[in-house]
Amino acid sequence: MILEPIYPEVLSVRRLYDAHPAVLESYGADPAKHRSLGLITCDQDDSTYVALDEATKHSPVDVVFARSFYAGAGHPSGRLSGEILGVIAGADPDEVEEGLQAALRCLEHDACFYSADDSGSIAVFPHVVTSLGHYLSAEAGLNVGDSMAYLVAPPMEATIGFDAALKAADVTAAKVFTPPTETNYAAAWLTGDLYSCQAAAEAFAAAVVEVGRIPKL
Amino acid sequence: MRLASTIRGVSYSFGSIKEVLAKANDPKSGDDLAQVSATSNVERVAARAVLSEVTMAELRENPVVPYEQDAITRLVEDTLDERAYAAVRHLTVGDFRQWLLATETTGEDIRSISAGLTPEMAAAAAKLMSNMDLMIVGAKCRVVVRANNTFGLPGRLSSRVQPNHPLDNVEGIMYSAREGLSYGCGDAVIGINPATDSPASTAEILTRLDDMMRRNRIPTQHCVLSHVTVQMEALDKLNCPMDLMFQSLSGTETGNEAFGISVELMDEAFDLMNAKGSTKGPNRMYFETGQGSELSSDAHHGADQVTLEARCYGFARRYDPFLVNTVVGFIGPEYLENGPQISRAALEDHFMGKLLGLPMGCDACFTYHADMSQNELESLKVLLSSAGCAYLMSMPVGDDIMLNYQSTSYHDVPSVRLLTDKKPTPEFDAWLSDRGIWDLGQPGPNFGRPEALL
């Protein structure tokens, strides 16, 4: 089947409603502003980055820490590690709870990878963020509310895909992460209006599938 | 004052506020016995329609027993908080119901006007409310009191351990009490109905309970439910420990006479408890009530049993009690015939008690000659807990071997807590956790192990 979804699995969700100031500080929070933390580990880092950004749209939380783990979910340090730890911080437990629920909803119903070939050994992330939250907009140097095509695939497939995406639509590259990322992929953030982002993402997905079918051309 | 309404073109008129109040009740065998019920369901609704337009001022001016004839009417009228009353006097009963149910109206708002309500006003509101209405408002109300522990906080369901014995065998009472504590029961009070009403026996049981509570460092209260005069003698002459003093109350002066008490006597009892009671307080009294008591001693003055029950609460609040509960199904099928009537009465009583500012609980129970099944009774306990009822009773398998009726069991209390996500009082909760009986909302390793208590 073509572009079959690979749904993310949330491995662990925890709350520190009254986190120690040293923990707050070392994970990027501000003890003067933040009191509570919400933590998520997951087996898909890019889906989680999108979900954390989504959290900031439903609650006044900050994404204070989000890092991908080397070699990805296939080589985790433990059964709960996956390939990312994301941490949101808020002034009180209710804010953090709202934020976590929004992130978990996104991981269940929205962000996910897709299988670019029948064997399932090539995964592609052709995601359209319709409206950026506070986290990704800042990371990408864009505005809250802008649309963004968040495109990820393995090194060869991604590179061919970026070229196809940029040529297929009226988009500009906000950031390109040449391979290898921590998980040995490549990623690009392209921006434009929503329909341009859509066209870019579609072109990206189609190109990645095509490289999988014809590896040598 | 014209009291009439029309339904489907047929006109119904009523001779007095008392009659309107009575005919507006849900069906009750006690009202039938007193011959004050509506004669048809349509007349019932006609009475409710009239009641919905009666104002709070009109209710104050028309108590169901006249001021000159009744000490309870007098004490309510003479001590009514005029400022709180001024806030509500203009409302019709229909408006009042809506204010109680409105989202913006909080428990604190309700508490702020409680002292300005007469019992007739609380009863009138109940008569216009469905069971779920009664539960929603009941659940909002906030009445918090203190003796040895803090009682009535939101999110809490407490219980009385009732380890009665037909011969007042103190060893037997202690075995049963330890069983109850091991299931997480007893945070409201450990209270015994004695088979023999004597000061010596009252003092002996209280002393033994006090020893057991100290040995195990249990944060709760004790009480022996003999007649108030017997408890007074035990406290005053025998100087026994006494955390709470108890009495059954009725809603009319003549009803209270049949219970062997008067306002003067209760005032004396209250003063004695404040002087010599063994808790830090400030709340030290425990009252029980129940629809139908006035009629059973022919002291009802032609009024309905719901209004009369509310008047018990008007009497009780004079003493800022720690505990008040209706013993809803105890009085018998001649007053509450079956499951639906008993359940309705429980929710009415809880609502009215809370509305009038009491830390209201309920003995959800039946006698074996009433037409109620064990299943219906179990459901009622869940309804009461959802409605924010402060406490239930508890005893082995719900079987009171002295009073011979079916009430709440030791096992029911943790079950209902799990179902409705409620906790014991905070001090008791901490003690249960410490003893491994109940931890983080779940049974602990010592749950149901009475041998773990001394």
Add this chain to the structure above:
Amino acid sequence: MSFTRDMIETLRISMGESKPMAEPKPATTVAAPPKQIFAPQPSASSSKFAKDAAEHTTALVGIGHIGTRYATDVVLQFQAELAVAHEAVYTELPESWARDNGLLSLQSQVSDHHEFLLRPDLGRRLNDESIRALNQAQKGIDVQPILADGLSAVACMQSGVDTIRALEQECKALGMTVGTPMCARYARVWLEDDIGARVNAKVAVIILGERPGLGTGDGLSAYMVYDPKIGNTDGNRNMISNIHQRGTRPPEAAKRLAALAEAMIQQQTSGVNLKLTGKLGEVAGGGYRAPEPRKRLVEVNR
């Protein structure tokens, strides 16, 4: 719901995919069953507690628990006891029973059992036939004993005759005159006022079946009043309850009742005003006696 998922769904179709996208993993997965499940048993350690407690009380303690509920055999025992109690409620005193036991037969104004449960007012007054029957009874006596069904005809039929005969003897032993022993059907406590006034007794005693308890219908209560007349209330009466094999046995009850009657006649009062001092205080207190074990009602034959 998701822009990207809808977008990809459409894209796949245009790329030649005919099958729809697979649903996300179900929220709950059904785990594989274990080889065999074992039913939990209630903790055995409580049975020592239960044995110790049984020497002092018949309350169902030390029964253990399954979760927060009862073990199955406890449920069955409880339901059996409840059925017994309900059966006792609905048992009626046969019309001829009083006569067959040498007691003057009376009946209240109630005509059937359902009416009896709902109309306590009717249960407090004699019917016309019974009023006429009282013409045969002795008048102007010290104590009028009355046996009645009350809420348990079963109790009346089991220990009623023993109790009323013992009471007669004890009263006579204290030098009091005793009226014609009688038995009333569909009777409430306050019927003793109607009867006592009509036979002009100083003290009326009604011994009637108590509300059945769990597993039992055999308890009697005795209510006594000085100067029986219509208008007396509960405040005027003294009461002894739990007269049955596991509580106060009939001979003891009779002694206590006779002592109370004597005190009432001396003090010329009853109820809350009666002073329970001296000999009465001793008699009123209990003594230690080990309870009889609760009967096990349910046995399954397989």
